[in-house]
Amino acid sequence: MKEIVLEHTLPKVFVQVKDLQSEVWNQTVTFEKERLYLVEANSGTGKSSLCSYIFGYRKDYEGRILFDGADIARFKTSQWVKIRQKSLSLLWQELRLFPELTAMENVDIKNKLTGQQTKQQIETWFEQLGIADRMHAKIGRMSFGQQQRVALIRALCQPFDFIFVDEPISHLDDTNSRIVGELLTAEAKRQGAGVIVTSIGKHIELNYDKVLKL
Amino acid sequence: MNLVWKLLRQHISIPQFAGFFFANLVGMTIILLGLQFYTDTQAIYQSEDSFMKADYLIINKRIGSLTTITGKSSAFTLPEVQDLDQQEFVERVGLFTSSAYDVKATFKLDEGTSFSTEMFFESVPDEFVDVKSDDWGYQQGSHEVPIILPRNYLDLYNFGYAQSRNMPKLSEGILSAIRLKIDLAGQGMRDEYEGRIVGFSSRLNTILVPQQFMDWANEYYAGTKTVAPTRLIVEVNNPTDDRITSYLQDNDYETDQDKLDASKQTFLLRIIVAIVMGVGLVISILSFYILMLSVYLLVEKNSTKLENLLLIGYSPTKVSMPYQLLTIGLNVLVLAIAIVAMLAVRNVYLEMFESFFPDFETPSITTTLLAGVCLLVVVSILNVIAIKSKVMSIWKRKD
Numbered sequence: 001m002k003e004i005v006l007e008h009t010l011p012k013v014f015v016q017v018k019d020l021q022s023e024v025w026n027q028t029v030t031f032e033k034e035r036l037y038l039v040e041a042n043s044g045t046g047k048s049s050l051c052s053y054i055f056g057y058r059k060d061y062e063g064r065i066l067f068d069g070a071d072i073a074r075f076k077t078s079q080w081v082k083i084r085q086k087s088l089s090l091l092w093q094e095l096r097l098f099p100e101l102t103a104m105e106n107v108d109i110k111n112k113l114t115g116q117q118t119k120q121q122i123e124t125w126f127e128q129l130g131i132a133d134r135m136h137a138k139i140g141r142m143s144f145g146q147q148q149r150v151a152l153i154r155a156l157c158q159p160f161d162f163i164f165v166d167e168p169i170s171h172l173d174d175t176n177s178r179i180v181g182e183l184l185t186a187e188a189k190r191q192g193a194g195v196i197v198t199s200i201g202k203h204i205e206l207n208y209d210k211v212l213k214l
Numbered sequence: 215m216n217l218v219w220k221l222l223r224q225h226i227s228i229p230q231f232a233g234f235f236f237a238n239l240v241g242m243t244i245i246l247l248g249l250q251f252y253t254d255t256q257a258i259y260q261s262e263d264s265f266m267k268a269d270y271l272i273i274n275k276r277i278g279s280l281t282t283i284t285g286k287s288s289a290f291t292l293p294e295v296q297d298l299d300q301q302e303f304v305e306r307v308g309l310f311t312s313s314a315y316d317v318k319a320t321f322k323l324d325e326g327t328s329f330s331t332e333m334f335f336e337s338v339p340d341e342f343v344d345v346k347s348d349d350w351g352y353q354q355g356s357h358e359v360p361i362i363l364p365r366n367y368l369d370l371y372n373f374g375y376a377q378s379r380n381m382p383k384l385s386e387g388i389l390s391a392i393r394l395k396i397d398l399a400g401q402g403m404r405d406e407y408e409g410r411i412v413g414f415s416s417r418l419n420t421i422l423v424p425q426q427f428m429d430w431a432n433e434y435y436a437g438t439k440t441v442a443p444t445r446l447i448v449e450v451n452n453p454t455d456d457r458i459t460s461y462l463q464d465n466d467y468e469t470d471q472d473k474l475d476a477s478k479q480t481f482l483l484r485i486i487v488a489i490v491m492g493v494g495l496v497i498s499i500l501s502f503y504i505l506m507l508s509v510y511l512l513v514e515k516n517s518t519k520l521e522n523l524l525l526i527g528y529s530p531t532k533v534s535m536p537y538q539l540l541t542i543g544l545n546v547l548v549l550a551i552a553i554v555a556m557l558a559v560r561n562v563y564l565e566m567f568e569s570f571f572p573d574f575e576t577p578s579i580t581t582t583l584l585a586g587v588c589l590l591v592v593v594s595i596l597n598v599i600a601i602k603s604k605v606m607s608i609w610k611r612k613d
Binding site for chain 2: 055057077078081084085090092096097098100101105108109110112113114154158
């Protein structure tokens with residue numbers, strides 16, 4: 001996948017809203033590979049909705065979303081499965097980890113599906129993010145900040161053309177935020193992928209190619 | 215352990231699945247047992263008389279003292295036969311043809327011992343005799359004639375003659391191997407034939423030869439083609455039909471009443487087995503319902519996990535598989551145990567059957583097994599489809 005285009009995309013709940021000030025909603029926006037985007041938003045402006053629409057999880061919008069010119073509203077189940085395994089990665093704001101599994105198992109359940117990363121690489125990331133000692137702890141027993149880092153590692157365990165990270169550092173200190181930024185950009189660069197970061201305030205300090213106000 | 219299974223087995227309710235398991239086991243066992251019991255009992259009825267179906271009746275005119283005095287014929291006239299044929303309960307009617315020539319049969323048991331008796335032949339149309347066509351027929355000029363004997367003859371010999379003279383009892387098998395010398399005489403001719411016993415009938419109290427042979431022999435030895443029939447063989451669609459009894463009474467006809475009772479018994483047995491199997495089927499359907507409810511509840515409880523698996527790239531097929539395998543596994547286990555249970559119960563009643571009916575040949579269980587497997591396949595396919603569609607409903611979450 002080379003580009004993602006939002007063509008007058010607008011959440012249905014915003015249809016009635018007059019004077020909508022947005023650089024994304026109801027505009028034509030193009031996300032390209034190998035570029036860094038920051039989508040800044042206030043609460044309730046539909047940041048997570050945007051991620052859900054692009055990930056094919058929700059369809060309550062008007063307008064169109066195109067992957068390389070193809071309208072995603074028409075994608076079949078099998079196409080979405082393939083896209084979620086090979087083209088798009090998403091770090092959900094609510095993380096969507098499995099509390100019954102350990103940190104490592106949460107990463108493994110994805111990596112076994114894609115076979116993307118080596119065990120060694122994953123362990124290195126755990127170390128770099130300072131959670132190596134929590135590797136075999138149940139997710140349910142970890143703090144949200146620790147869970148965010150596990151979710152990031154899981155998001156990196158697949159091939160992708162674009163990676164969406166929805167408020168990835170909301171519960172992290174500056175040092176860990178910086179490391180997250182480094183890992184994210186390094187892996188995206190290695191894969192030649194586009195990165196879209198969303199934020200409602202605190203955001204990773206990176207050299208963004210474009211900043212959009214939602 | 216497979217991580218997906220580790221996740222999805224959460225919330226599996228052992229009591230619910232045990233409930234399904236035992237309910238289905240009971241249902242499946244009843245169905246299999248009913249089917250097998252029916253097959254086994256059918257074999258008894260068939261072994262009793264393989265040449266005549268239970269739905270055949272043999273009808274003759276009542277012979278009273280008046281008949282003897284007035285000399286009124288006991289033979290059926292053509293209009294009488296036609297009238298019978300037009301009755302609603304009748305499928306088809308066949309005429310008994312009697313021999314119009316002399317028959318003498320000699321049984322040679324061993325050197326020195328032989329029976330010799332005057333007798334008679336009768337025949338019915340071939341379609342009423344259920345013997346392979348190779349065995350049942352006559353080539354003109356041949357000196358071999360297939361014969362069906364009444365089982366009474368064998369009983370008479372075994373329990374009367376052999377008993378009193380300390381001679382060995384004969385089974386049907388041995389007797390079938392013994393050749394019968396038959397002398398036919400008429401119109402100044404006398405020929406010797408060899409009778410080949412193809413079987414014994416408890417329903418036909420007569421010595422039966424193929425129709426073809428009878429027609430030829432009547433013409434050859436007696437110069438006549440038709441002899442007015444005194445007995446009719448009738449195929450009815452339901453032997454328990456009350457109209458049969460009233461028709462027979464109205465016309466002063468008789469039938470082999472106890473056989474009518476026997477066919478009533480088979481009919482009743484068939485109904486009872488059908489009811490029992492119906493109950494088994496209902497239990498199975500209910501247990502299937504329990505299973506589906508359990509699985510739905512399980513999917514519902516684990517819907518977040520399932521959704522997250524779908525969102526990190528697992529396909530609905532892959533996510534459905536653990537539950538599908540679980541239900542298929544349970545179904546297979548149920549079938550296996552039900553088969554074992556069925557065989558165990560069957561062994562008990564087979565012993566009884568064998569002591570009552572020495573000639574009883576154990577029928578195969580293939581049909582029952584096949585039915586069990588078919589049921590398993592159908593139920594499993596329904597399970598698989600239901601689970602997949604439930605997972606798909608999570609995939610297509612309503613916004």
